[in-house]
Amino acid sequence: MDSYVYLLYIFILSHSIVTFCHCQIFVFITEPRVTSIVPLNSTALTVNWEFASQAYDQSDLIRIYIVFYEFYYTYNRVYASTNYTFTTANKTITSLTKNFELVNAYYYVCFSSNSTVTNVSQYLSIINSCTLTRTCSRSGNSCPGPSVVTVLATNITSNSFTILFLWPNDLPYTWNSSAVKLTNNSQTVSAYLSSQNNTYTTRSYQFTGLKSQTSYTVNASFSYAILGGTPTTNITILTVKTSCSSKLLCADDLLFLLSCSMILFFTNALK
Ligand SMILES: *[C@@H]1O[C@H](CO)[C@@H](O)[C@H](O)[C@H]1NC(C)=O
Ligand SMILES: *[C@@H]1O[C@H](CO)[C@@H](O)[C@H](O)[C@H]1NC(C)=O
Ligand SMILES: *[C@@H]1O[C@H](CO)[C@@H](O)[C@H](O)[C@H]1NC(C)=O
Ligand SMILES: *[C@@H]1O[C@H](CO)[C@@H](O)[C@H](O)[C@H]1NC(C)=O
Numbered sequence: 001m002d003s004y005v006y007l008l009y010i011f012i013l014s015h016s017i018v019t020f021c022h023c024q025i026f027v028f029i030t031e032p033r034v035t036s037i038v039p040l041n042s043t044a045l046t047v048n049w050e051f052a053s054q055a056y057d058q059s060d061l062i063r064i065y066i067v068f069y070e071f072y073y074t075y076n077r078v079y080a081s082t083n084y085t086f087t088t089a090n091k092t093i094t095s096l097t098k099n100f101e102l103v104n105a106y107y108y109v110c111f112s113s114n115s116t117v118t119n120v121s122q123y124l125s126i127i128n129s130c131t132l133t134r135t136c137s138r139s140g141n142s143c144p145g146p147s148v149v150t151v152l153a154t155n156i157t158s159n160s161f162t163i164l165f166l167w168p169n170d171l172p173y174t175w176n177s178s179a180v181k182l183t184n185n186s187q188t189v190s191a192y193l194s195s196q197n198n199t200y201t202t203r204s205y206q207f208t209g210l211k212s213q214t215s216y217t218v219n220a221s222f223s224y225a226i227l228g229g230t231p232t233t234n235i236t237i238l239t240v241k242t243s244c245s246s247k248l249l250c251a252d253d254l255l256f257l258l259s260c261s262m263i264l265f266f267t268n269a270l271k
Pocket of ligand 4: 166199200202
């Protein structure tokens with residue numbers, strides 16, 4: 001039985017190779033890829049890419065298209081695509097440096113390529129492999145990259161706490177949704193309060209009716225997108241411990257108090 005299956009396998013394999021060779025479609029094509037996007041100073045970026053080794057890539061006509069989307073708070077624009085055509089003989093350019101008018105702005109850099117094997121009319125087209133980046137600070141001394149969304153717990157009491165999402169206003173993502181859940185008791189809060197200052201748009205979720213001095217595991221997630229693209233979900237897990245109830249002494253405090261009085265007792269006894 002086993003050897004029968006094996007023979008069948010050999011037959012299928014050899015048959016498919018024959019088919020491949022007959023149709024002349026057995027070519028390897030791999031796309032060029034971005035290796036890094038480097039902020040040079042407060043107004044310029046360099047995009048670096050590499051071509052696949054010819055051991056894996058038999059394409060003889062490669063087109064590269066690079067598009068920069070620029071964002072500065074509510075302002076945005078798109079620059080005309082920078083296009084390159086390469087043949088096997090002249091794959092010489094592997095970077096593009098672009099200087100912009102704005103200082104310390106955000107850029108969504110989209111890299112597309114079309115690698116073709118001309119004599120068999122086969123191609124591999126990769127459209128919009130995009131990265132969010134940012135030029136350096138105004139002084140040019142630091143290049144910290146895009147701001148990030150911060151998730152944290154505040155206003156912790158013995159029976160409640162609040163989970164905050166701090167969304168930097170300069171981030172060019174659009175907020176799709178957010179959800180906060182306690183994994184201990186599956187409690188969720190769907191209503192949130194939203195407020196805004198110059199730096200952040202804050203969304204806060206308040207949990208109430210909790211036990212004092214208890215560790216809660218919070219699953220906080222939000223989903224965002226850029227330029228109407230596919231949404232991405234970010235999940236943050238936080239552990240939040242509610243405080244002591246003010247009226248009662250907590251177990252830890254009691255122990256601490258007890259050891260303090262013991263030390264007092266002994267130091268007094270030693271005198
Ligand atoms: C940033 O670097 C680019 C490219 O080297 C250069 O053209 C531009 O003048 C520089 N800008 C500043 C503000 O230094
Ligand atoms: C490579 O050669 C092709 C065909 O001669 C030409 O169209 C293209 O501009 C060249 N590309 C570069 C980067 O020199
Ligand atoms: C890629 O290049 C091939 C050959 O020039 C062309 O037929 C095809 O339409 C191109 N594909 C895309 C998505 O541009
Ligand atoms: C904006 O709000 C956040 C969150 O409440 C706070 O941490 C930050 O200090 C505020 N910034 C300004 C400039 O008021």
